[in-house]
Amino acid sequence: MTGKQLKQSLVFNIFRLISLSVVAILFVILGFIVTRGIKVVNWEFLTSMPKDQMTHGGIYPAIIGTLCLIAGSMVFAFPIGVMSAIYMNEYLKESFLKKFIRTMTNNLAGIPSIVFGLFGMALFVNTMKFGDSIIAGSLTLGLMALPVIIRTTEEALKSVDDSLRIGSYALGATRLQTIRRVVLPVAFPNILTGLILSIGRVSGETAPILFTVAAYFLPKLPSSIFDSVMALPYHLYVLTTSGTNVTESRPMAYGTAFVLIMIVLILNLLANLVRRIAGKKTKMN
Amino acid sequence: MPEYKVEVKNLDLFYGDFQALKKINFTAEPNTVSAFIGPSGCGKSTLLRMFNRMNDLIDGVRFTGEIYIDGKDVFAKSVDVDGLRKSVGMVFQKPNPFPKTIFENVAYGLRVNGVNDKHFIEKQVIEAIKKAALWDEVKDKLKKSAMELSGGQQQRLCIARTLAVEPALILMDEPASALDPISTGKIEDLIFELKNQYTIIIVTHNLQQAGRISDYTAFFYLGELVEWNKTKIIFTNPSDIRTQNYITGRFG
Amino acid sequence: MTHIPNELNALKLSLLEMGNLVINQLVKTKSALESFDQELVEEISRNERRVDAYELKINLDCENILALMSPVANDLRFVLSALRTNYNLERIGDYAYNISILVREIEKPIDAECLMEMRIPEMFNISLKMLQIMYAAMENDDAVQARQVFKKDNKLDEIKMVSNRTAADLIKRKPDEVLTILSLLSVIRKLERVGDQTKNMAEELIFHLEAKVLRHAKRKT
Numbered sequence A: 001m002t003g004k005q006l007k008q009s010l011v012f013n014i015f016r017l018i019s020l021s022v023v024a025i026l027f028v029i030l031g032f033i034v035t036r037g038i039k040v041v042n043w044e045f046l047t048s049m050p051k052d053q054m055t056h057g058g059i060y061p062a063i064i065g066t067l068c069l070i071a072g073s074m075v076f077a078f079p080i081g082v083m084s085a086i087y088m089n090e091y092l093k094e095s096f097l098k099k100f101i102r103t104m105t106n107n108l109a110g111i112p113s114i115v116f117g118l119f120g121m122a123l124f125v126n127t128m129k130f131g132d133s134i135i136a137g138s139l140t141l142g143l144m145a146l147p148v149i150i151r152t153t154e155e156a157l158k159s160v161d162d163s164l165r166i167g168s169y170a171l172g173a174t175r176l177q178t179i180r181r182v183v184l185p186v187a188f189p190n191i192l193t194g195l196i197l198s199i200g201r202v203s204g205e206t207a208p209i210l211f212t213v214a215a216y217f218l219p220k221l222p223s224s225i226f227d228s229v230m231a232l233p234y235h236l237y238v239l240t241t242s243g244t245n246v247t248e249s250r251p252m253a254y255g256t257a258f259v260l261i262m263i264v265l266i267l268n269l270l271a272n273l274v275r276r277i278a279g280k281k282t283k284m285n
Numbered sequence B: 001m002p003e004y005k006v007e008v009k010n011l012d013l014f015y016g017d018f019q020a021l022k023k024i025n026f027t028a029e030p031n032t033v034s035a036f037i038g039p040s041g042c043g044k045s046t047l048l049r050m051f052n053r054m055n056d057l058i059d060g061v062r063f064t065g066e067i068y069i070d071g072k073d074v075f076a077k078s079v080d081v082d083g084l085r086k087s088v089g090m091v092f093q094k095p096n097p098f099p100k101t102i103f104e105n106v107a108y109g110l111r112v113n114g115v116n117d118k119h120f121i122e123k124q125v126i127e128a129i130k131k132a133a134l135w136d137e138v139k140d141k142l143k144k145s146a147m148e149l150s151g152g153q154q155q156r157l158c159i160a161r162t163l164a165v166e167p168a169l170i171l172m173d174e175p176a177s178a179l180d181p182i183s184t185g186k187i188e189d190l191i192f193e194l195k196n197q198y199t200i201i202i203v204t205h206n207l208q209q210a211g212r213i214s215d216y217t218a219f220f221y222l223g224e225l226v227e228w229n230k231t232k233i234i235f236t237n238p239s240d241i242r243t244q245n246y247i248t249g250r251f252g
Numbered sequence C: 001m002t003h004i005p006n007e008l009n010a011l012k013l014s015l016l017e018m019g020n021l022v023i024n025q026l027v028k029t030k031s032a033l034e035s036f037d038q039e040l041v042e043e044i045s046r047n048e049r050r051v052d053a054y055e056l057k058i059n060l061d062c063e064n065i066l067a068l069m070s071p072v073a074n075d076l077r078f079v080l081s082a083l084r085t086n087y088n089l090e091r092i093g094d095y096a097y098n099i100s101i102l103v104r105e106i107e108k109p110i111d112a113e114c115l116m117e118m119r120i121p122e123m124f125n126i127s128l129k130m131l132q133i134m135y136a137a138m139e140n141d142d143a144v145q146a147r148q149v150f151k152k153d154n155k156l157d158e159i160k161m162v163s164n165r166t167a168a169d170l171i172k173r174k175p176d177e178v179l180t181i182l183s184l185l186s187v188i189r190k191l192e193r194v195g196d197q198t199k200n201m202a203e204e205l206i207f208h209l210e211a212k213v214l215r216h217a218k219r220k221t
Helices: A003-037 A043-047 A060-091 A096-110 A113-127 A134-158 A162-170 A175-204 A232-242 A246-281 B044-051 B081-087 B102-112 B118-131 B151-163 B181-194 B207-213 B231-236 B241-247 C003-035 C038-069 C073-105 C112-117 C120-140 C143-173 C175-210
Strands: B006-015 B018-028 B033-037 B061-069 B088-091 B169-173 B199-203 B216-221 B224-230
Touching (some): A043 A060, A060 A246, A175 A246, B033 B207, B181 B207, B207 B231, B224 B241, C003 C112, C112 C175, C120 C143, C143 C175
Parallel strands (some): B033 B199
8 A cells, every 4th residue: 555545544534433423422322311211211201290399200291392382383484484485496586685585594593592582582472472372482483493494495495406497387387386386396305304404403492492481390281372381301401400309300301301302303203204205206316 | 370380580689798699580381390500509599498488587688579479479568478388388408207197297288277177188198198109108107107207208208298288389409319319219200290280499419310300400600590491401502601510510 | 210211212212213214215225226216216315314314313312311311321321322323224224325316327227137146136135134133133122133133244245245256247248237237336335334334233232231342343253
């Protein structure tokens, strides 16, 4: 081996090691949570209310709360995000307005989540008088998820081959018909990826729900969107730092973390499955 | 009846400051195949896209002059562009079937133009696929995805898709350049057949192809329609030295 | 490609039609020579213009096929051979016409004995036979048949070789017919050329079918 080749193989091996170490870190985290969390997770843990100052019982209301927030934020953010992405990619010509909207979207993505929380409290909780509620929390989380959805949807639309649009126009289809019948079906699997990413982000956030929805301890299920709820990430925070008996509730915290990870993982797998099935139907060669 | 299927009068076209077409005058009689040849960037594809106003989709295009199809002014204010595109079919360089079933691909043009009658759609689809010489190959898999077809079959499907809406004029932009010789031969045969019912304008870089299938050939160079005549004459005795240099491969 | 075979087939039909016309010209020439029939000479002269028209048409067809259809391999050889066969047929037509002109120039019927002695009818029959074989060979794309033509051509060459000797003898016996006999010598030369042209056609057909170039080749007979 010449010196040049030796150097090259050395460098690439270092790179390989580093990229493998990233995977290792993931496994360490997962292993850490799973080994500690799985001990407390059982059917009762998943389906009962917390009790004994949260050192025993379950996390049922927090699971339901988080699912409500995921659903609520997506109901709000997904259509708005997809529609604005369609407007930007399909209708808006390359112009100042388009650049402006894109820059602003990126800025929105860069705002710290705690600021979203503060803003959500000011607008939804106080000004609009929703109080600490699912709707206020969902809207705040939705705002945060918007840039991700817009950007991934835009990428998904961009990846649709222009020849398909042109082919559709050439047959006398309008822009709207082209989007509805050709572009969206093709882009759908990739748009779904954006949805998954934003769900991942939303379900794990603590800061935005801190001031808008999350309850410290609320051992009952919400009855309307104007109720506040417990949520997994906040519950985890509470269990770890500010519970009445932090040491006692430590195993509960690991259990909560485990459930949170599993929810995100299951949603990911589910969406991946949907994506693969949908993708098969519209696969380009 | 107007004398010409297509008539172009004094067409000038600019992309920004660049003049892409210079004083183009051209006509095509019904049931003929006209081939546009010339080096890349000579304006032939630009002119082709004027016939169904595809250039409307591009920013910064200005033009003066007129184009008539069946005697009707393509650029008249009253013209509905989507309607125009329905009556002027277009087939592209790369086969671009929609990721739908074979049937839905051909039905697409009818559906977006507001046809809902199931029986009529079925009749048109089958007829179009037959006309495109694809029927024997796909009759048992109309519900299968068009993506499963070979490149040549996909291109014939795209032709069928165009035929289903009964166009007055068919434009083809290098329809066989991405295909192997066998598929190319099939497309050429098809064009030869379709001539009996349609008027066709085809852009091609393949001179032999222009020779084999076209009745008229127009040679474009630097935005100019240099020479335009019966294909036989262009290929045996062109009158402009630039045409001669191009078709003999002695350009530049 | 369905239309290339169509065009090539049409070209072949044109060649066969021309061939048929040329054979008829030669048949009529023979008969005009034997019967001193001036009307027949007129007819031959009219038909000669048709032969020329065929030549121009086939030439143009070949040009179009070459220019527009870019034939290759077997197809290309056929078009090239058609071009040359076309030329050969036209030459044969010319020879027939030129022989028939002779009938117009002489004042009385040609002495039958001279014709026989100079073996003119025999030469006519051989070259006509060659042409008929060639016609069938072209029609059936049959190289084996085409090869039969070569042997017959040798026969024509033999007759021509001895023709000067024959003429000299005949002039001694029939000094009055000296002009006729000299004319008949030119007829012999022309008929020998007809044989050569037919032989060329056979070579063209073999080139088309087998891609073998026989021109200028030493042939075993």
